[in-house]
Amino acid sequence: xxxxxxxxxxxxxxxxxxxxxxxxxxxxxxxxxxxxxxxxxxxxxxxxxxxxxxxxxxxxxxxxxxxxxxxxxxxxxxxxxxxxxxxxxxxxxxxxxxxxxxxxxxxxxxxxxxxxxxxxxxxxxxxxxxxxxxxxxxxxxxxxxxxxxxxxxxxxxxxxxxxxxxxxxxxxxxxxxxxxxxxxxxxxxxxxxxxxxxxxxxxxxxxxxxxxxxxxxxxxxxxxxxxxxxxxxxxxxxxxxxxxxxxxxxxxxxxxxxxxxxxxxxxxxxxxxxxxxxxxxxxxxxxxxxxxxxxxxxxxxxxxxxxxxxxxxxxxxxxxxxxxxxxxxxxxxxxxxxxxxxxxxxxxxxxxxxxxxxxxxxxxxxxxxxxxxxxxxxxxxxxxxxxxxxxxxxxxxxxxx
Numbered sequence: 001x002x003x004x005x006x007x008x009x010x011x012x013x014x015x016x017x018x019x020x021x022x023x024x025x026x027x028x029x030x031x032x033x034x035x036x037x038x039x040x041x042x043x044x045x046x047x048x049x050x051x052x053x054x055x056x057x058x059x060x061x062x063x064x065x066x067x068x069x070x071x072x073x074x075x076x077x078x079x080x081x082x083x084x085x086x087x088x089x090x091x092x093x094x095x096x097x098x099x100x101x102x103x104x105x106x107x108x109x110x111x112x113x114x115x116x117x118x119x120x121x122x123x124x125x126x127x128x129x130x131x132x133x134x135x136x137x138x139x140x141x142x143x144x145x146x147x148x149x150x151x152x153x154x155x156x157x158x159x160x161x162x163x164x165x166x167x168x169x170x171x172x173x174x175x176x177x178x179x180x181x182x183x184x185x186x187x188x189x190x191x192x193x194x195x196x197x198x199x200x201x202x203x204x205x206x207x208x209x210x211x212x213x214x215x216x217x218x219x220x221x222x223x224x225x226x227x228x229x230x231x232x233x234x235x236x237x238x239x240x241x242x243x244x245x246x247x248x249x250x251x252x253x254x255x256x257x258x259x260x261x262x263x264x265x266x267x268x269x270x271x272x273x274x275x276x277x278x279x280x281x282x283x284x285x286x287x288x289x290x291x292x293x294x295x296x297x298x299x300x301x302x303x304x305x306x307x308x309x310x311x312x313x314x315x316x317x318x319x320x321x322x323x324x325x326x327x328x329x330x331x332x333x334x335x336x337x338x339x340x341x342x343x344x345x346x347x348x349x350x351x352x353x354x355x356x357x358x359x360x361x362x363x364x365x366x367x368x369x370x371x372x373x374x375x376x377x378x379x380x381x382x383x384x385x386x387x388x389x390x391x392x393x394x395x396x397x398x399x400x401x
Contacts (some may be wrong), residue, residue, distance in 0.1 A: 023035055060235075067273055134180055134189050135177050153174070165198075219272060326344075347392055360377050
């Protein structure tokens, strides 16, 4: 994208510089090793800055070519991939996934400690997976007996040595956390979507995502592992230490992301740069097209970024996730969707859509303001500090037209 002055993009330079001080304070205090922030508006980059280190031990500065784990920011790309097959006429959103994956025909639902699971009242649909209302969960939630089953039985698309198909088929043998369509529960649903992409397309999921999404968008550093020639740009991942300073969690030299893995995780397996991810955001903001490449139809993007829940996520069963309050925030087909900034108690616009990753990365796209913001850092878990909400305030307060 073409860099521009903040004023040309409708920002105040003076007010936008508040982000500089915020970034520097986070690094100087040791809260974060480093971070990058990119702000685009009206098809131009109004702000790009990098502070601190991608790898403190090696003295590697955070920069525009730093490669980071984006974890759940993989989900919107996977959602785009399955909807490309929807546009090919291969399924409808309300179709049961058991038509493609018969192992999901006889699902049962957890009914409480010591009780037998009960039959699901209806089949899981594609829409249920896209909206996280299928009744699936994550083992790391550590909140219910179903979560514990996932942990005990190696339902983990990041670390398993089994194939994508094998893990998905095993998931189908476990009880659901809730009746399909009845509750919003963040889950492995997008990994199941990745397997559906593979079955419907006849192509390995990772290859499909590269050929149909990543390569056409020119996301040259985005992949399911860091290639050997790029390891020198790969960031370390950190956690909060006892003194609130960042301590090493995952060394890039020995990270599982430094080599190919058994599963290309559609729910959280990608690494990439902030500039790469901004290209995906631009495609979405342009309603499906970028630089002459059309990935999705305009109406499909409109459907993806509409709220598909009966209300907000709080009313559907999960009042908070990560550091965010979910009052006034709905969910579309792969993204959270802002319904009411006053109820959400944060600056924003109705219709803005967003998500983030486990290492505190985040993005949001605001069609009303013709704006996209990407934040890249590496601190796990993402609930450690409210940095995403802080950056929202710092970005929106700088708008002057």
